[in-house]
Amino acid sequence: MDQSVDNAVSNMPEEIAIPRVNGELVFESPWEARVFGLAVALHEQGAFEWKIFSQSLTDEIASAEKEGESSSYYERWLRALHHVTTGQDLLATREIVDRTKEVQDQADHEHDDHGHDHPHHHHE
């Protein structure tokens, strides 16, 4: 990985620093690693400057703290990424909402699938 990308990622200020244990990054679930990688990959591709993302993350964390929310670090990271991708016009809010619903329906469908063996049609 490009040193400057790693520098940007690894050197965020204390208030928004990535959780580590014993020097290593900690992901509580696979999606956390995924959303981490997603933000880094987008930045690497030039989709946004890292300081845009880190500012958004700072804002999300600050407002979450102010509201006394119990959201986790990566939940706030995800919100910041939403904010940045829509703010930078990479995605439209509508698209995200629609796609989220599709993915959710898919997940529910698969969950309900136990024991069924009739053919079904999936959305593309």
Added chain:
Amino acid sequence: MANEDPAILTKALESLLVEKGLVTSGRIDEIVKSYEEDIGPMRGAQVVAKAWVDPEYKARLLVDGRSAIAEFGFTDPHGAELVVTENTDDVHNMVVCTLCSCYPWAVLGLPPAWYKSFAYRSRAVSEPRTVLKEFGLELPESTEVRVLDSNSDIRYMVLPKRPAGTDGMSEEELAGIVTRDSMIGVGEAVCP
């Protein structure tokens, strides 16, 4: 969307961005992998795991640390020598730099602030057992606690003892239980 399962949200986000050609899933995989396995103390962990399973590698590592870690492609940016010392039941090694903050960057990444603190720098050499206790490690008096003060350009790393009960583990699994603290010598590797 505030109450959505974040895993669902993440998947939705990724799928859209991949569709638009702004990222690839493959690159995301690589990034996650490099942060989980490569950047920082995971390098040292790989070295330790190999030393645990491969006696010849361990022998090479203890004689010439710099060359042995170069076999993984790990090098110190200033070309510093690396000396790896082995923890046994007789000797427990612990690394410090009382004069500044020298640290085995090549295998452990950046040092945590506590390693560079005045408290650690001053106390590690004169009361190592007390310091270790603060880190949650108590050693019997029969084990010598040996503090390595990195006062030259040689960098030190500790090869922690392989914990009991890990015989069936693969090299990759073993790397997963080696902690950065155990490679500085303020902790031990523990069988999960």
Added chain:
Amino acid sequence: MDGVHDMGGMHGFGPIERDELSYHDEWEARVHGISNAMAAPGGGRFSLESLDPAEYLGSSYYTRWLLARINTLLAAGTITQQEFDAAVAKYRANPDSEFPSDDETAYKEAQEAVRERRKKAGDPTFPPGSGSGSSERSLEAKLGVGDQVVAKTIHPDGHTRLPRYVRGRAGEVIRIYRPQGFQDDEPLSDHSGPQPMYAVRFDGKELWGDQAEANSSVVLDMWESYLT
């Protein structure tokens, strides 16, 4: 120099605060980058050691690096006080003021000049014999594993890597290293460039007397010049 940086065994610093971060702020990472990207005239470590003691003890890690680097560059004339004050004023007034662009050619040349200087001085990254050193000295180790040695007693004004807590103490050679470049100033600078080095083990009791913890020791890297 026998400054406050030489703190092995000092009392008063309290419990170790388990601060896991490497950086607390972006500027710290920037200072780290600057320190790595260019050599400090006169030596990076010595510039830190030369900070005013109260400043050293009262500043955070990267603040010390920052102050040390500023001092060194001013002392060497690389930047003038006037230039520096003007730059500070400019960015204080408007942090988003124009920033100069990189001069790759000049940077490469500067790096090459440092390399040459280091090679001549016997930097350990270069093989022994490739530099000139101030006086030729045999690179054959005079001591062997098991030899009993005593660390010299010195009181240097300049840079040294022999901490106060070990001077005059007796120890044992436990390992012989490849020759390493010697970087001390007076009074041991009878030789610069590579010389044999040993890992010497000092028993806890030898260093700390009755205060020593049971079965403890300290190992230091001793250039031959450090040992009697």
